Amino acid sequence: MAREAGKSAGKAKLPRAKAAKAKAIPVARAKARKPAAQPQAPAALSELESLRKALAEREARLLMLEAQSSMLEAKLQVMREVARTSSSDFSLPEMLELFMDVVLEATRTDAGSLLLVEEGGLRFTVVRGPKSDKLKGQLLPHDEGICGWVARTGEPALTENPQRDSRHSPRISRELGYDAHNILAVPLKGRAGVLGVLQLLNRQGGKPFSHDDMASLESLSVQISMVLENARLFESHQHEIKRLTSLTEASQVLNSTLDLKRLLKLVMELAARTLDAEASSILLKDKKSGDLVFEVATGEKQDVVSTIRVPVGEGIAGWVALNSQSLLVPDVSRDPRFFKQADEKTRFITRDILAVPMTVQGRLIGVAEVLNKRQGRFTLEDQKLLEALAHQSSIAIQNAGLYADLQESFLATVRSLAQAIDAKDSYTAGHAARVTSYTEAICREMGMAAELAGRMRLSALMHDVGKIGVPEAVLCKPGRLTDEEFAAMRRHPAIGAGILGPIEQLSDVIPGIRSHHERWDGRGYPEGLVGEAIPEAGRIIGVADSFDAMTSNRVYRPRLSDEVAIEELKKNSGSQFDPRAVEAFLAAYAKGAVKTEP
Ligand SMILES: [Fe+2]
Numbered sequence: 350m351a352r353e354a355g356k357s358a359g360k361a362k363l364p365r366a367k368a369a370k371a372k373a374i375p376v377a378r379a380k381a382r383k384p385a386a387q388p389q390a391p392a393a394l395s396e397l398e399s400l401r402k403a404l405a406e407r408e409a410r411l412l413m414l415e416a417q418s419s420m421l422e423a424k425l426q427v428m429r430e431v432a433r434t435s436s437s438d439f440s441l442p443e444m445l446e447l448f449m450d451v452v453l454e455a456t457r458t459d460a461g462s463l464l465l466v467e468e469g470g471l472r473f474t475v476v477r478g479p480k481s482d483k484l485k486g487q488l489l490p491h492d493e494g495i496c497g498w499v500a501r502t503g504e505p506a507l508t509e510n511p512q513r514d515s516r517h518s519p520r521i522s523r524e525l526g527y528d529a530h531n532i533l534a535v536p537l538k539g540r541a542g543v544l545g546v547l548q549l550l551n552r553q554g555g556k557p558f559s560h561d562d563m564a565s566l567e568s569l570s571v572q573i574s575m576v577l578e579n580a581r582l583f584e585s586h587q588h589e590i591k592r593l594t595s596l597t598e599a600s601q602v603l604n605s606t607l608d609l610k611r612l613l614k615l616v617m618e619l620a621a622r623t624l625d626a627e628a629s630s631i632l633l634k635d636k637k638s639g640d641l642v643f644e645v646a647t648g649e650k651q652d653v654v655s656t657i658r659v660p661v662g663e664g665i666a667g668w669v670a671l672n673s674q675s676l677l678v679p680d681v682s683r684d685p686r687f688f689k690q691a692d693e694k695t696r697f698i699t700r701d702i703l704a705v706p707m708t709v710q711g712r713l714i715g716v717a718e719v720l721n722k723r724q725g726r727f728t729l730e731d732q733k734l735l736e737a738l739a740h741q742s743s744i745a746i747q748n749a750g751l752y753a754d755l756q757e758s759f760l761a762t763v764r765s766l767a768q769a770i771d772a773k774d775s776y777t778a779g780h781a782a783r784v785t786s787y788t789e790a791i792c793r794e795m796g797m798a799a800e801l802a803g804r805m806r807l808s809a810l811m812h813d814v815g816k817i818g819v820p821e822a823v824l825c826k827p828g829r830l831t832d833e834e835f836a837a838m839r840r841h842p843a844i845g846a847g848i849l850g851p852i853e854q855l856s857d858v859i860p861g862i863r864s865h866h867e868r869w870d871g872r873g874y875p876e877g878l879v880g881e882a883i884p885e886a887g888r889i890i891g892v893a894d895s896f897d898a899m900t901s902n903r904v905y906r907p908r909l910s911d912e913v914a915i916e917e918l919k920k921n922s923g924s925q926f927d928p929r930a931v932e933a934f935l936a937a938y939a940k941g942a943v944k945t946e947p
Pocket residue numbers: 812813841865866894
């Protein structure tokens with residue numbers, strides 16, 4: 350029983366204990382959980398924190414990779430363009446514009462500019478951002494702003510607070526009304542030094558530029574510099590080709606003719622074309638007054654220009670003449686030497702001038718100048734080319750001057766010869782001079798080239814030179830000539846041709862002398878030539894000679910009136926005279942170009 354009881358007691362205990370245990374478990378668990386809840390929360394938080402950090406790091410890395418990728422993409426694009434510089438459709442300005450867009454996009458930047466180094470400063474060549482139009486083309490002095498600093502030192506510049514950076518110049522920001530919050534600028538370096546500066550302003554999202562950005566931009570700038578260097582090389586080759594072509598053309602022109610004015614005009618047209626100038630001119634020193642006088646002017650206002658005189662020492666040309674030194678003035682409005690009267694007279698607006706002296710054996714003879722370069726400014730290369738053209742022109746002027754001197758002394762001899770013949774017969778005094786003047790009027794009316802007209806003039810002046818071989822008794826005989834005397838008289842054209850025949854330089858004027866008594870219908874002398882077989886000079890001088898003979902007093906008759914003489918010319922046009930020559934004479938007479946003595 351006791352066992353039973355014990356058993357049962359034992360049995361009875363078990364479930365209680367179990368129950369107790371069962372009850373105790375949640376308590377114990379509860380007890381165990383409660384004190385453990387405190388240390389577990391920070392662990393979770395730190396776990397969360399490290400997760401967040403990892404995420405942020407990953408995000409930053411992703412951003413960096415993204416930035417690197419867009420930089421690489423930009424670099425690739427720039428390199429593609431670099432490869433294009435060797436192709437024929439290469440245009441540097443277009444390429445630089447494109448580079449700027451690529452860089453701004455890759456760096457997520459609002460504004461930027463690309464400045465190129467030139468004489469006197471840095472030229473804003475490509476500008477992006479608000480009011481960029483105002484800035485484009487401006488010249489930044491070498492010593493101004495961060496860009497000036499970068500160009501001077503060849504070092505990159507990164508500034509998070511430009512206002513506190515002593516290198517920064519607030520002038521441009523103020524002028525544009527656009528503040529710079531952060532700036533990154535890198536030099537564009539070539540073999541010979543800094544070619545330009547690439548500047549970025551205000552990164553999007555307010556985040557300043559980093560050193561990574563600077564490194565990326567520097568690596569990009571190497572490619573851009575390469576393009577600039579290639580372009581400069583290409584440009585200088587092109588310039589050299591242009592220079593040589595131009596000089597060759599000029600020497601061909603200068604050797605082509607001795608009509609000085611035409612020749613100089615051709616050379617200055619060539620200079621304007623080669624140097625891309627709106628106008629060009631040559632001023633020669635006037636021997637008497639010493640002033641500079643426009644000998645040749647090209648461009649729209651050439652007619653007005655030719656009336657202007659510039660005293661030596663005045664104006665840019667005057668300065669060049671006084672100092673015998675070339676002068677390049679990029680902006681005449683800022684140069685007190687500029688001679689404003691020329692612009693006021695011509696209403697031509699001069700912006701820039703390149704003027705060089707013209708000398709012959711160290712003696713100044715004039716000044717050559719080109720005005721208003723159509724694109725950009727005149728360069729030292731341009732100056733060298735103009736100096737070479739001016740030198741060639743000076744030699745041509747010297748040669749032409751020698752020729753003119755020779756011509757003048759020759760003409761003086763011929764004139765005295767003509768006067769000597771006139772003097773043999775007082776009744777024909779001044780005949781040679783008048784026939785020459787009428788011949789000139791006919792030539793002008795016919796629109797004859799200067800060179801040909803010059804030959805006609807000489808022929809006219811000497812047309813009766815052969816009378817030197819006609820006995821004075823025949824020449825001055827007041828009465829009617831005998832057949833024999835008449836035959837002697839008719840020999841004078843051939844005698845004249847014979848006298849001048851040995852002079853090689855006069856071979857061109859002899860036909861006019863020989864044929865001035867031929868007739869259009871073939872009844873003239875000495876050869877009885879017909880129509881156009883008669884040299885033109887002879888046909889023209891024939892008209893001039895006959896008109897003067899009719900309107901001059903003779904021993905055996907008084908002069909005829911102009912009207913009667915003109916009627917005679919008309920009546921004999923087509924028989925004695927060449928109708929074209931008569932027509933030209935009549936037209937010249939109607940214009941008052943033929944003047945007779947009363
Ligand atoms: Fe004659």
